[in-house]
Amino acid sequence: DQILVIVESPSKAKIIQSFLDSLYVVESCMGHVRDLPQSAKSVPPELKARFGKVVGVDPDNHFEPLYVTLPGKESVIKKLEGIQRKAKEVILATDEDREAWEAISWHLLELLKPKVPVKRAVFHEITKDAITRS
Structure with a gap:
């Protein structure tokens, strides 16, 4: 059983992994993984009625947001899913830039x-x- 540590950048993952033993697997999510759709064509067809009028939000439901996986991030998510299924713990390791990392961690x-x-x-x-202190 390993502990998955997720950081934002691949170079940071490599450096941090070099400091830790084999109990830890350090992986990068490579930045943001989801966001509001960039256009109406990014809204899944089954959700267009709710989230297509005002792209990415449902104005009739307290402006509920719709988040979609960013293009190219599907493989990153699949890799992280596979590793975390075998992990006994997940650590989300933030940067000083807390606003972005709070969003990334939540997603x-x-x-x-x-x-x-x-x-x-x-x-x-x-x-x-x-x-090692962290």
């Missing part, structure tokens, strides 16, 4: 639906000492 939780404990770690520096 990852929504997509991955982990059945194991989820923790958060915030890295203010990427050094061996800071990573």
Whole structure:
């Protein structure tokens, strides 16, 4: 059983992995994974009635948002899903840029639906000492 650590950038994942032992698998989500649709054609056909009038939101339901997986992120999500199914814990490791990472973390939780404990770690520096303390 391993612990999945998800960070934003591939280079950060590589560096952090070098500081940790084999109990940890450090992977990158490569930035944002979902967002509001960019156009009406990005809205799934079965949801066009609700989310097509005002692209990405349902104005008749308190402006409920519709989030879609960003193009090219499907393979990233599938990879993370596969790893997290075998993990005993998931750690979402944020950058200093908390606004973006809060959104990214929330979207990852929504997509991955982990059945194991989820923790958060915030890295203010990427050094061996800071990573092992976190």
